[in-house]
Amino acid sequence: MKKITIDPITRLEGHGKIEIFLNDEGNCERACLQIPELRGFEKFSEGRAAEEMPRITTMICGVCPTAHHMAATKALDDLFKVEPTSAAKKIRELMYSAFTAEDHILHFIFLGGPDFVVGPTAPVAERNVLGVIGKVGLEVGGKVIEMRKRMRNVLRIIGGKPVMPTAGLPGGVSKQITEEERKTIIEAGEYGVEFCQVALGLFDDVVLKNKDYVDLITGDVYAHKTYYMGLVDDNNKVNFYDGQIRVVDPDGKEYAKFKGQDYLDHIREHVEPWTYVRFSYLKNVGWKGFVDGKESGVFRVAPLARLNASDGMATPLAQAAYEKMYSTLGGKPVHSTLAFHWARLVEALYAAERTLELANDPEITSDDIVNLPTETPKEGIGVVEAPRGTLIHHYQTDERGILTKVNLIVATQNNSAAINMSVEKAAKALIKNGDVPDGILNMIEMAFRAYDPCHACATHSLPGRTPLELSVYDSRGVLVKKLER
Amino acid sequence: MKTLILGFGNPILTDDAIGIRIAEELEGEFPDITVEATSEAGLSILDEVTGYDKLVIIDSIKTGKGRPGELYKLELEDLKPRSDFSSSHGLDIATAFKLGEKLGYPMPSQVSIYAVEVKDNTTFGEECTPELKQSISLIVGQIIKEERLCQTSSPKS
Numbered sequence: 001m002k003k004i005t006i007d008p009i010t011r012l013e014g015h016g017k018i019e020i021f022l023n024d025e026g027n028c029e030r031a032c033l034q035i036p037e038l039r040g041f042e043k044f045s046e047g048r049a050a051e052e053m054p055r056i057t058t059m060i061c062g063v064c065p066t067a068h069h070m071a072a073t074k075a076l077d078d079l080f081k082v083e084p085t086s087a088a089k090k091i092r093e094l095m096y097s098a099f100t101a102e103d104h105i106l107h108f109i110f111l112g113g114p115d116f117v118v119g120p121t122a123p124v125a126e127r128n129v130l131g132v133i134g135k136v137g138l139e140v141g142g143k144v145i146e147m148r149k150r151m152r153n154v155l156r157i158i159g160g161k162p163v164m165p166t167a168g169l170p171g172g173v174s175k176q177i178t179e180e181e182r183k184t185i186i187e188a189g190e191y192g193v194e195f196c197q198v199a200l201g202l203f204d205d206v207v208l209k210n211k212d213y214v215d216l217i218t219g220d221v222y223a224h225k226t227y228y229m230g231l232v233d234d235n236n237k238v239n240f241y242d243g244q245i246r247v248v249d250p251d252g253k254e255y256a257k258f259k260g261q262d263y264l265d266h267i268r269e270h271v272e273p274w275t276y277v278r279f280s281y282l283k284n285v286g287w288k289g290f291v292d293g294k295e296s297g298v299f300r301v302a303p304l305a306r307l308n309a310s311d312g313m314a315t316p317l318a319q320a321a322y323e324k325m326y327s328t329l330g331g332k333p334v335h336s337t338l339a340f341h342w343a344r345l346v347e348a349l350y351a352a353e354r355t356l357e358l359a360n361d362p363e364i365t366s367d368d369i370v371n372l373p374t375e376t377p378k379e380g381i382g383v384v385e386a387p388r389g390t391l392i393h394h395y396q397t398d399e400r401g402i403l404t405k406v407n408l409i410v411a412t413q414n415n416s417a418a419i420n421m422s423v424e425k426a427a428k429a430l431i432k433n434g435d436v437p438d439g440i441l442n443m444i445e446m447a448f449r450a451y452d453p454c455h456a457c458a459t460h461s462l463p464g465r466t467p468l469e470l471s472v473y474d475s476r477g478v479l480v481k482k483l484e485r
Numbered sequence: 486m487k488t489l490i491l492g493f494g495n496p497i498l499t500d501d502a503i504g505i506r507i508a509e510e511l512e513g514e515f516p517d518i519t520v521e522a523t524s525e526a527g528l529s530i531l532d533e534v535t536g537y538d539k540l541v542i543i544d545s546i547k548t549g550k551g552r553p554g555e556l557y558k559l560e561l562e563d564l565k566p567r568s569d570f571s572s573s574h575g576l577d578i579a580t581a582f583k584l585g586e587k588l589g590y591p592m593p594s595q596v597s598i599y600a601v602e603v604k605d606n607t608t609f610g611e612e613c614t615p616e617l618k619q620s621i622s623l624i625v626g627q628i629i630k631e632e633r634l635c636q637t638s639s640p641k642s
Binding site: 036037038039040041043044056059106110128129130133138141142145148149163164 | 495496497498524525528529531532580583584587588607608609610
């Protein structure tokens with residue numbers, strides 16, 4: 001048996017690649033990000049019973065199982081033409097809120113935190129989760145873990161298990177919440193609301209009081225004037241679980257508002273020869289390339305996009321945090337990619353408040369949890385806001401409910417054009433006259449880490465992260481620099 | 486010694502499931518050893534492994550150089566992140582371990598990590614490739630021998 005070490009020399013397959021092409025002057029002409037692609041999910045699904053989808057799709061993504069579960073469940077409601085009971089909708093939204101609160105907090109503290117809490121220019125050895133803990137203290141670190149534990153317990157109570165839940169049925173949910181369980185969920189919600197405020201306070205202290213960080217957020221290197229998309233409720237407030245899809249233009253004006261079922265009238269996918277990833281764009285504006293502005297159909301999804309596309313948050317503390325964010329950053333819409341981190345915290349607070357609100361709802365322990373489907377299935381579409389953006393599941397079946405066609409538009413795909421633009425813009429700003437600074441990989445990674453993209457995250461292979469390689473080519477196509485992590 | 490064998494993988498991503506398949510083979514073989522399979526990664530390892538003295542991890546790897554089904558043994562230190570950042574989503578096992586230690590969790594003092602070279606971990610499918618399927622019993626035997634599992638426990642008849 002071989003003993004091996006994974007070090008920078010060990011080339012692992014399935015790595016992400018950033019390719020930068022320089023012009024004659026040695027400045028960045030074009031840059032693109034290529035990521036490993038998982039194949040064959042549609043084929044894998046076809047021929048199966050549609051009811052299997054809420055369980056199967058949880059395995060597509062290692063970090064968004066609950067989002068896929070919920071989009072699939074809603075697609076089944078639509079497929080079987082059955083409206084869930086009022087209590088079932090609330091139970092689903094409760095589970096979904098707990099999931100979003102946990103996911104967002106975890107991302108900010110542990111995964112986005114190294115950029116801000118520790119700082120982009122901090123020594124390499126400290127720019128990781130352990131560095132974050134070193135900076136914020138063990139107590140805060142412990143609280144993150146505790147919040148995660150409690151929110152996952154909510155998922156366990158409702159969904160049967162914290163990952164790969166089994167709660168969703170067409171027309172409802174599989175299990176009622178007991179009074180005893182409600183108490184536990186209320187405690188989790190209270191803990192979440194408190195900790196999300198601590199996290200926002202931390203952002204205040206560490207980021208907003210540091211001029212360099214604020215300059216970085218508000219500067220042009222990481223900004224794009226794009227369209228923004230997100231689900232909103234009847235009052236145009238952010239909603240993760242249900243509502244209509246609203247799109248605002250780069251000036252913040254409502255451009256479109258439509259039901260998830262009409263997504264094909266608004267969203268199209270562009271294909272490029274150099275990658276398997278499809279790039280979503282607004283059909284009625286059109287694909288004009290990897291450019292921003294009102295004439296380009298490129299749009300963005302995920303926390304900042306949702307806030308830009310809404311008129312506010314439906315809970316009081318989150319609304320106050322939302323107002324503070326926009327007043328600090330000069331009003332709506334905010335185009336800075338790095339502000340996704342701040343918006344993520346505002347949303348985490350909303351999700352925690354909503355968890356608590358729903359747990360206190362008298363109907364949440366109702367036993368009226370499912371309406372049985374009676375219609376013949378044909379086609380169903382379900383849309384939710386995954387933590388990483390708008391997620392669409394679209395199924396077609398025969399009259400027995402056996403899948404004949406499956407189309408998923410995942411959040412990262414909706415952001416993929418913008419992610420490439422962010423990589424290119426950062427490369428253009430950082431590379432001058434052939435000088436490629438060593439810190440460039442991190443600065444470019446910061447551009448796309450803010451989106452929290454899903455890159456083949458269903459794979460679990462060691463070392464548990466997607467290796468990334470950056471190659472710079474001169475105007476003759478000769479490789480002049482290679483960096484990797 | 487309280488021992489946990491933990492198989493990692495995605496059950497619907499062809500060879501990515503190998504850790505789970507091997508865990509399934511080992512489950513119930515040794516009455517004193519807990520065997521679990523998980524599709525989670527990163528921080529969730531803390532939920533699984535705390536409170537055990539010894540941990541045996543079985544996962545997949547794709548170096549592209551080995552023969553599919555070839556078994557490697559790694560140390561926790563071998564999984565250190567290359568530089569400053571782990572992936573944007575998950576913590577790698579080594580970092581999760583350090584975090585657990587820092588937070589004062591009872592982490593296992595002995596850790597063995599096995600990685601199986603895989604052929605295809607990017608196509609959705611419930612079965613491993615034939616090369617890996619054929620290797621499973623051999624790999625199970627290698628791990629039992631290397632970890633001297635027969636000597637510490639009585640195998641199920």
